[in-house]
Amino acid sequence: xxxxxxxxxxxxxxxxxxxxxxxxxxxxxxxxxxxxxxxxxxxxxxxxxxxxxxxxxxxxxxxxxxxxxxxxxxxxxxxxxxxxxxxxxxxxxxxxxxxxxxxxxxxxxxxxxxxxxxxxxxxxxxxxxxxxxxxxxxxxxxxxxxxxxxxxxxxxxxxxxxxxxxxxxxxxxxxxxxxxxxxxxxxxx
Amino acid sequence: xxxxxxxxxxxxxxxxxxxxxxxxxxxxxxxxxxxxxxxxxxxxxxxxxxxxxxxxxxxxxxxxxxxxxxxxxxxxxxxxxxxxxxxxxxxxxxxxxxxxxxxxxxxxxxxxxxxxxxxxxxxxxxxxxxxxxxxxxxxxxxxxxxxxxxxxxxxxxxxxxxxxxxxxxxxxxxxxxxxxxxxxxxxxxxxxxxxxxxxxxxxxxxxxxxxxxxxxxxxxxxxxxxxxxxxxxxxxxxxxxxxxxxxxxxxxxxxxxxxxxxxxxxxxxxxxxxxxxxxxxxxxxxxxxxxxxxxxxxxxxxxxxxxxxxxxxxxxxxxxxxxxxxxxxxxxxxxxxxxxxxxxxxxxxxxxxxxxxxxxxxxxxxxxxxxxxxxxxxxxxxxxxxxxxxxxxxxxxxxxxxxxxxxxxxxxxxxxxxxx
Numbered sequence: 001x002x003x004x005x006x007x008x009x010x011x012x013x014x015x016x017x018x019x020x021x022x023x024x025x026x027x028x029x030x031x032x033x034x035x036x037x038x039x040x041x042x043x044x045x046x047x048x049x050x051x052x053x054x055x056x057x058x059x060x061x062x063x064x065x066x067x068x069x070x071x072x073x074x075x076x077x078x079x080x081x082x083x084x085x086x087x088x089x090x091x092x093x094x095x096x097x098x099x100x101x102x103x104x105x106x107x108x109x110x111x112x113x114x115x116x117x118x119x120x121x122x123x124x125x126x127x128x129x130x131x132x133x134x135x136x137x138x139x140x141x142x143x144x145x146x147x148x149x150x151x152x153x154x155x156x157x158x159x160x161x162x163x164x165x166x167x168x169x170x171x172x173x174x175x176x177x178x179x180x181x182x183x184x185x186x187x188x189x
Numbered sequence: 190x191x192x193x194x195x196x197x198x199x200x201x202x203x204x205x206x207x208x209x210x211x212x213x214x215x216x217x218x219x220x221x222x223x224x225x226x227x228x229x230x231x232x233x234x235x236x237x238x239x240x241x242x243x244x245x246x247x248x249x250x251x252x253x254x255x256x257x258x259x260x261x262x263x264x265x266x267x268x269x270x271x272x273x274x275x276x277x278x279x280x281x282x283x284x285x286x287x288x289x290x291x292x293x294x295x296x297x298x299x300x301x302x303x304x305x306x307x308x309x310x311x312x313x314x315x316x317x318x319x320x321x322x323x324x325x326x327x328x329x330x331x332x333x334x335x336x337x338x339x340x341x342x343x344x345x346x347x348x349x350x351x352x353x354x355x356x357x358x359x360x361x362x363x364x365x366x367x368x369x370x371x372x373x374x375x376x377x378x379x380x381x382x383x384x385x386x387x388x389x390x391x392x393x394x395x396x397x398x399x400x401x402x403x404x405x406x407x408x409x410x411x412x413x414x415x416x417x418x419x420x421x422x423x424x425x426x427x428x429x430x431x432x433x434x435x436x437x438x439x440x441x442x443x444x445x446x447x448x449x450x451x452x453x454x455x456x457x458x459x460x461x462x463x464x465x466x467x468x469x470x471x472x473x474x475x476x477x478x479x480x481x482x483x484x485x486x487x488x489x490x491x492x493x494x495x496x497x498x499x500x501x502x503x504x505x506x507x508x509x510x511x512x513x514x515x516x517x518x519x520x521x522x523x524x525x526x527x528x529x530x531x532x533x534x535x536x537x538x539x540x541x542x543x544x545x546x547x548x549x550x551x552x553x554x555x556x557x558x559x560x561x562x563x564x565x566x567x568x569x570x571x572x573x574x575x576x577x578x579x580x581x582x583x584x585x586x587x588x589x590x591x592x593x594x595x596x597x598x599x600x601x602x603x604x605x606x607x608x609x
Contacts, residue, residue: 026523034228
């Protein structure tokens with residue numbers, strides 16, 4: 001049971017009633033803020049990594065990158081495994097679950113004679129439209145091969161719509177390599 | 190040729206003081222407002238355009254010029270175009286009587302050295318209410334109209350307090366020429382800091398024994414009251430923050446300039462700052478010694494710099510002006526906006542009466558050395574009776590106003606109360 005505390009409105013004393021004294025006190029508070037802000041000692045400036053004036057970080061010059069948490073959801077990207085194989089097997093689960101329909105996959109067949117013919121498919125084209133992407137992370141969650149990950153890149157920019165569509169090459173460039181479990185690409189399975 | 194020289198001097202003064210000094214100060218006070226406000230709120234403010242954002246006013250101006258100058262179809266075109274000029278022009282015209290410094294090569298640094306300084310300022314400055322009211326009315330929009338009506342009532346109310354509070358000051362100086370007023374303060378101390386200008390003289394016992402000092406110390410009381418009323422009224426006159434009801438964006442969208450865009454809006458915006466600068470200049474001139482330096486340093490400046498002393502004094506004046514503008518900004522981010530009835534009550538119930546009583550107090554102090562004991566006692570009793578009467582009127586007005594529906598409880602209709 002939460003404890004209920006009844007608060008009463010404080011009654012004004014004589015100095016509050018005069019009002020000018022109140023204004024004077026308020027002015028001192030404001031000035032104190034201004035002074036602290038100028039010497040870079042505003043409350044929270046330390047933890048917010050202020051650039052020296054107030055609590056603001058001067059963004060393009062200074063970045064927050066090393067403070068991003070492990071679970072940060074930035075741009076989705078494809079990853080390769082330790083043997084530089086494409087992890088993606090074109091199951092298209094991510095394409096189907098993607099809420100804004102940002103992902104477009106054209107699957108390609110792995111030919112019969114190939115060493116990895118048992119994997120059957122790998123993406124011929126894999127495009128993520130970063131204008132549509134909402135960084136929800138459902139693609140990462142649904143992927144059975146752990147082939148798509150949300151990286152920490154957040155400054156995705158471009159000067160045209162075409163530039164904002166990440167193709168396969170770009171996705172692997174962002175994604176890089178990821179060591180760990182593979183299912184279909186596993187020899188033993 | 191001989192006849193041309195005074196004209197050239199006047200033109201040089203007009204261009205120098207208006208275009209070289211005041212307009213950049215107006216532009217940069219907008220920048221100062223943004224930077225200082227940001228610093229108070231632990232932010233940074235505009236710091237990208239040029240070094241430390243110093244080119245921001247130019248960028249703002251360019252933006253205003255390049256924007257579409259949109260005139261809605263439902264407005265009264267003539268007055269819609271007239272209004273922005275009517276707010277900007279009076280503020281700039283009043284600058285003509287403000288002394289910016291002492292003499293430079295024998296020429297006083299004031300455009301018009303007229304002997305009706307404060308009267309001219311009040312007469313012209315009160316015209317700017319037309320600008321705002323006409324803007325509100327011509328916009329043909331209910332929010333703009335509210336803003337215009339509010340500003341009309343507000344500025345007329347506070348003009349009374351403004352005029353009454355300056356009367357004791359003018360009685361002390363016995364002078365309406367602003368240059369001479371500053372000259373007097375330069376010689377015998379600033380009005381609200383009367384002991385500053387004695388250059389060590391104040392430590393001698395002869396100084397404290399002299400009746401002149403006594404009179405000045407006594408006068409310090411009404412002068413301080415005048416200073417407070419005058420400063421706060423200037424805040425109301427210029428629609429600055431605790432009193433910016435004509436344009437309060439939370440209630441009235443944008444107030445009287447809702448329908449304005451581009452350069453026409455810029456004129457309103459800059460007109461407000463121009464009025465603020467004129468107000469600060471007036472406060473500095475009347476109460477804080479204008480261009481004069483404290484502690485009798487003025488004579489030292491005159492001896493050392495000779496003909497160039499005017500430039501030093503110009504710098505001093507601008508320094509005081511900038512300090513006052515920063516004070517305006519500081520108050521803006523300290524005091525929240527008044528409710529409209531509170532604003533009116535402050536003007537009519539508090540300041541009006543206080544300024545009236547103040548005039549009589551100053552009168553008694555000035556008249557005291559020239560009167561015998563009997564008439565003086567009668568005068569003092571008369572002032573006390575008058576003050577009590579005024580106080581009683583203020584109290585009853587206050588009671589009448591607060592029982593007149595402005596009370597929060599009575600604003601809720603009883604039927605709705607029952608439902609809740």
